[in-house]
Structures are given as C-alpha cells and as structure tokens.
Amino acid sequence: MGSINKNAVQQSATIISNKRIGSYHQILISVGEIVKHCRPGNFVAISVGGDSSKMILRRAFAISRVSENSQYGGSMELIVAPHGSGSKWLCSLPEGSEIDIVAPLGTAFGIPTEPISALLIGGGYGSAPLFGLADVLKVRNCKVDMLLGASVGAKIYAPLEGKRSVNSLKIYTEDGSMGEKGRVTESLLEIVANRNIDVIYSCGPMGMLRAITELVAPTGVIHQCAVEESMACGIGICMTCVLPVENEDGQVQMLRSCIDGPVMDGSKVQWSLVGQVPEVLS
Amino acid sequence: MSTTLGNAWFPAPIFTASGCASSGKELAQFFPLKDVGAIVTKSVMSKPRHGRPTPRMAETPSGMLNSIGLQGPGMDAFLANDVPWLLEQKARVVISIAGETIEEYATLARKLRSVSGISAVEVNISCPNVENRGLVFACDPDASRRVIDGVRKTIGGELPIIAKLSPDVTNLPEIARGVVDAGADALALINTVLGMVINVDTMKPHLGGKTGGLSGPAIKPVAVRAIYQVHAALPQVPILGMGGVASGRDAFELILAGASAVSVGTASFGNPSALIKIQNELRDILTAKGFATLQQAIGYAHREETA
Numbered sequence: 019m020g021s022i023n024k025n026a027v028q029q030s031a032t033i034i035s036n037k038r039i040g041s042y043h044q045i046l047i048s049v050g051e052i053v054k055h056c057r058p059g060n061f062v063a064i065s066v067g068g069d070s071s072k073m074i075l076r077r078a079f080a081i082s083r084v085s086e087n088s089q090y091g092g093s094m095e096l097i098v099a100p101h102g103s104g105s106k107w108l109c110s111l112p113e114g115s116e117i118d119i120v121a122p123l124g125t126a127f128g129i130p131t132e133p134i135s136a137l138l139i140g141g142g143y144g145s146a147p148l149f150g151l152a153d154v155l156k157v158r159n160c161k162v163d164m165l166l167g168a169s170v171g172a173k174i175y176a177p178l179e180g181k182r183s184v185n186s187l188k189i190y191t192e193d194g195s196m197g198e199k200g201r202v203t204e205s206l207l208e209i210v211a212n213r214n215i216d217v218i219y220s221c222g223p224m225g226m227l228r229a230i231t232e233l234v235a236p237t238g239v240i241h242q243c244a245v246e247e248s249m250a251c252g253i254g255i256c257m258t259c260v261l262p263v264e265n266e267d268g269q270v271q272m273l274r275s276c277i278d279g280p281v282m283d284g285s286k287v288q289w290s291l292v293g294q295v296p297e298v299l300s
Numbered sequence: 301m302s303t304t305l306g307n308a309w310f311p312a313p314i315f316t317a318s319g320c321a322s323s324g325k326e327l328a329q330f331f332p333l334k335d336v337g338a339i340v341t342k343s344v345m346s347k348p349r350h351g352r353p354t355p356r357m358a359e360t361p362s363g364m365l366n367s368i369g370l371q372g373p374g375m376d377a378f379l380a381n382d383v384p385w386l387l388e389q390k391a392r393v394v395i396s397i398a399g400e401t402i403e404e405y406a407t408l409a410r411k412l413r414s415v416s417g418i419s420a421v422e423v424n425i426s427c428p429n430v431e432n433r434g435l436v437f438a439c440d441p442d443a444s445r446r447v448i449d450g451v452r453k454t455i456g457g458e459l460p461i462i463a464k465l466s467p468d469v470t471n472l473p474e475i476a477r478g479v480v481d482a483g484a485d486a487l488a489l490i491n492t493v494l495g496m497v498i499n500v501d502t503m504k505p506h507l508g509g510k511t512g513g514l515s516g517p518a519i520k521p522v523a524v525r526a527i528y529q530v531h532a533a534l535p536q537v538p539i540l541g542m543g544g545v546a547s548g549r550d551a552f553e554l555i556l557a558g559a560s561a562v563s564v565g566t567a568s569f570g571n572p573s574a575l576i577k578i579q580n581e582l583r584d585i586l587t588a589k590g591f592a593t594l595q596q597a598i599g600y601a602h603r604e605e606t607a
Contacts, residue, residue, distance in 0.1 A: 021325060022325050022326050022328075022329060023326070023329050024329065026329055026330075028330060028571070028572055028573055065570060065571070072361045072362045073359065074359070074362060074363065074364065074516050074517065074546075074566065074567075074569070074570045075359050075364060075569055075570055076569070076570055118571075120572060247354065248354075248355055248357055249357070250357045250359075250364055250366070250566075250569045251568070251569035251570075251572075253326050253327075253329075253330075253572055254322055254326035255320060255321055255322045255326045255327060255568060255569065256320070256357065256366065256368075256569050257319075257322065257342075257351070257356070257368045257371055258354070258355075258356040258357035258366060258368065259354075259356075259357075260351070260354060260356070260371070261354075272350050272351060272371055277326070292354065293353050293354055293355075293508060294353050295350050295351070295352065295353050296350055
C-alpha cells in the first residue's frame with residue numbers, strides 16, 4: 019500500500035527454539051511467507067510483556083538470518099541480549115510461545131553486483147546480521163572477511179555454521195579473554211589496505227561505527243553501517259530515533275534510523291552532532 | 301458512528317493524534333487511512349525545524365516520555381508534499397499548526413485558506429517541548445485567547461478551529477472558556493503531561509531536552525478528568541478527546557466523559573493497526589451498551605439519575 023516499509027506486516031509468530039549462547043539468546047521464530055522479503059540489515063519490532071504489560075512499546079531487533087526452506091515454512095533468527103526488562107521477557111519465553119511482530123522494517127545492506135572484497139565488522143551482538151549478509155555476498159562471489167569485537171569473550175557471537183561464508187574471521191576482546199586483546203579498529207587500516215577492501219559493512223555500538231567511519235574516511239572505502247538509536251515505534255511515526263545525516267545538497271537533516279536506516283552511509287552520518295541539534299535550517 | 305466537530309463531519313470517531321502519525325504514509329502500510337475518522341497531522345510550523353536533541357524518548361510505566369520538539373519540514377513543504385497525498389488517499393485531514401508567536405499562528409492559518417479538501421485546523425497551543433515554558437500558550441488564559449482570536453480572524457467560519465489544550469494548568473475550564481469565546485469551534489483534550497526521567501546510571505535527566513511529554517495509558521485518567529470537567533462547563537462545545545487510549549473501552553470512557561471523537565496516539569507506536577482495532581471495539585461496545593448512535597453516548601457519564 020504505502021511507499022514506506024512496503025513489505026512490512028504485523029502478524030503473530032511462534033517461537034521454535036530459544037537457546038542461550040554465551041551472553042545472548044538465539045531465538046528462532048516461525049514467521050511464514052515474510053522471510054521472502056527480509057534482507058540483511060532489516061529489523062523486526064516485537065511486542066513485549068504480554069497484554070497486561072506496563073511496557074507499551076515494541077522492541078527492535080536486527081534480523082540475524084532467515085530461512086525459507088525450514089520445516090517451519092519460513093523462520094527468522096534473532097540474537098537477543100537480555101539487557102532490559104523487554105528483552106529479558108523475550109528471552110524467558112519457552113518454545114511454542116506466540117509473539118506479535120512487525121517485519122521486515124528499515125533499510126537493508128546494499129549488495130554489490132560486482133564480486134568485490136568486503137570487510138564485515140561486528141560489535142557484540144551486532145555481529146548477528148553479518149552472517150546472513152556474508153551468505154548473500156558469498157553467493158555474489160564476493161570475498162568476505164570478518165572482524166568481531168566485544169568487551170569479553172562471552173559477548174562474541176560467532177556461530178560455527180555462520181563461518182562457512184567467511185574467508186577469514188578475526189576476533190578481538192577488550193579483556194583478551196577471546197582472540198586478540200583490543201578493539202576491531204586496532205589494525206583496521208592495514209587490513210583494508212592489504213586485502214584491497216572495497217566496502218565495509220558494520221553493525222554494533224555507535225562508538226564503534228563512528229570510529230570506523232573516521233578511520234577509513236581518507237581511504238575512500240565505502241562504509242555501510244547499521245545504526246542503533248532508541249526507538250518507540252520502529253515504523254516511522256514517533257520521530258524519536260533521529261540522527262543528523264548530510265543529504266545530497268550538503269545540508270544536515272534529522273533522519274529516522276528506523277526508515278532511513280538502520281543501514282546508512284557512515285560518511286554521511288554527522289557523528290559529532292549526535293545528541294545535539296544542528297543549526298536551524300533557514 | 302459518524303460524528304461532527306464544529307461544522308466538520310467525519311464518518312468515524314477515531315482519529316490519529318497529532319505528532320503520532322507523521323505524514324500518514326507510514327501508517328498507510330497497515331490500514332487504509334480513509335477507514336478511520338481523520339488523520340490529524342503532526343503540528344506544522346512556518347519553517348523547517350530540526351526539533352530537540354536525542355535521546356528523545358523514555359519508556360515509563362504504562363507510558364512514555366517524548367521530547368521531539370516539533371521537528372518538521374515547515375508549512376510550505378508540508379502543503380506541497382504531504383497534504384495532497386493524504387487527500388488522494390481519501391482521508392479526512394485535520395492540519396495541526398504550532399507557532400512560536402501569536403502572529404505565526406495567524407500566518408499559518410492564512411496559508412490554509414487556499415488549501416481545499418481539509419476538514420479542520422487544530423491549533424496546538426500546548427506542546428510541552430518548547431525551549432521556554434513561558435511559550436506554552438495554553439498555560440496562560442490571555443495568550444491562549446489571543447492565539448485563537450488571531451486564527452479566527454484569518455479563517456474563522458471557513459474551517460472549524462480546534463484548540464488543543466494542556467492539562468498542566470490549575471483551571472482548565474477557564475482556559476477552555478477563553479478560547480471558545482475567542483472563536484474556537486472545538487477543543488482537543490489533552491496534550492501530553494510534562495514529565496522527566498532521571499537516568500540512574502548517568503544520574504542526569506535522560507532526555508536530551510531534559511523534560512518531555514508523558515503519554516500512554518498512564519495519563520488516561522487525567523484525560524478523562526479533563527474532558528469531564530470541560531464538558532460539564534461547556535456542554536455545547538465538541539471535544540476531540542485523547543490521552544492513553546489503547547482499546548475500544550478506553551475510547552468509550554472518553555466519550556462518556558464528553559468527547560465527540562477520540563484520537564489515538566501512543567497506542568499506534570506499540571500497535572500500528574491500533575486505530576482500526578479500537579474503532580471496531582468501540583462499535584461493538586456501543587452496540588452492547590444499547591446506544592443506537594455515538595451521539596447518545598457523548599457525555600453520558602454526566603446524566604443525573606432520577607430515583
């Protein structure tokens with residue numbers, strides 16, 4: 019009907035499985051036909067707390083991956099950090115529970131038509147959508163390298179089966195409990211140069227996205243990042259999740275990260291202005 | 301379930317609430333906009349506006365605080381891009397306007413004179429998210445009257461004028477009477493309630509704008525009280541009721557208090573098809589309670605029982 023989120027539907031979905039993996043929960047839900055329209059980078063908005071809940075707003079989660087041919091006829095995987103009361107509620111649900119979802123929402127990662135060299139960078143559970151992305155890139159004959167980082171090893175999400183589409187995977191933790199000690203930005207410029215990276219795809223904390231953008235700015239490498247801003251609705255009506263982004267005319271606009279994102283061109287996001295108000299338009 | 305506000309007729313009594321439907325395109329993915337009573341647009345100002353800094357949102361028990369600060373494209377772009385699309389959808393359109401000065405409201409109203417097809421103008425004199433609390437016109441009886449008077453002189457008699465009021469006042473009926481005397485054809489009750497959340501980790505106000513407007517089921521009793529008080533004082537003045545409506549029962553409650561139509565705002569954030577659900581539930585409740593028309597239920601809580 020509309021031109022915005024034209025494939026989004028509101029429907030109920032059934033939890034197929036809910037497993038704890040490190041600090042996260044891997045939740046698989048049966049969603050049916052809508053998987054056909056889900057692209058890496060899209061997200062899902064889920065009602066939490068049940069009908070009598072005092073939590074009135076949906077929670078947004080990146081769609082980790084979808085499968086069309088599962089025995090459930092279309093399933094969606096989410097990686098959820100039980101952090102606040104809404105995500106804790108979701109992580110506590112047993113198999114067979116029904117949830118109310120709206121999906122797919124938001125922009126998707128741009129997929130190149132040429133077989134390029136891509137570097138995928140994930141922070142914490144931000145790695146979740148990158149494995150589905152890696153599968154898609156691999157099918158396009160892209161070379162896919164991946165860097166994952168987190169504060170501690172338990173917050174690295176890197177499933178075994180997810181690595182099949184990845185040429186190389188390097189892990190960093192701030193405490194050194196898994197992989198190399200440090201952050202994903204540690205050797206980023208060397209990796210970009212040595213591997214002739216054309217495009218960086220990233221998902222994770224805003225600080226990481228900003229650091230990547232600033233590091234690669236002089237190199238001309240394209241940086242598509244999936245941003246994270248707190249949202250009330252996820253469908254573009256509440257105007258709370260805005261970010262200052264430069265448009266084609268060089269003007270800064272406050273764009274909704276739910277509709278104009280979550281995937282944005284990192285070089286256009288005015289990271290230094292996040293949390294401020296740009297000069298009044300004239 | 302048709303209803304009227306001033307001389308504007310609407311085929312159904314459930315509307316969007318200003319600031320909770322953006323341009324309308326976003327909700328059109330979930331239901332045909334013509335199926336609800338009206339789309340009340342976000343409040344539009346003369347110039348494009350960025351609004352307030354993030355964070356702009358905090359969920360609270362059965363509610364949320366927002367601090368958007370009237371972000372928008374400005375009236376000219378809005379009339380060029382958004383309104384024609386809404387009219388193409390055959391939606392009834394109520395345009396909400398907000399100004400920083402009394403003159404700005406009149407200027408905005410003047411721009412609406414040449415727009416055909418719109419149903420009414422909502423004059424938002426009560427947005428809590430402005431830099432200076434002194435600029436919340438609806439907290440000041442005299443300023444409220446002057447804003448509405450300026451709008452009336454511009455478009456009075458052409459378009460019904462709906463004055464949107466704040467519950468954050470001592471004597472709401474007095475302010476309501478003032479704007480009605482100045483020319484408001486109907487009242488929109490209530491805007492959000494001023495609130496604040498302090499983040500206990502940073503130990504500072506959570507919102508970028510520090511204060512925000514509280515909405516959602518948490519404020520429904522405030523809305524019911526406000527509508528009841530104003531309907532008691534001004535029974536002839538139609539009220540567009542709003543505040544925490546999430547079900548047909550909630551909408552019915554506001555109608556019993558005195559609302560002729562009901563806007564749904566925050567509920568759409570949690571449920572994109574909330575308006576349709578609420579409208580269907582309301583129809584069922586009216587029937588179940590034995591009301592042949594919506595009009596019979598308006599203000600029904602005010603009746604005096606004869607023993």
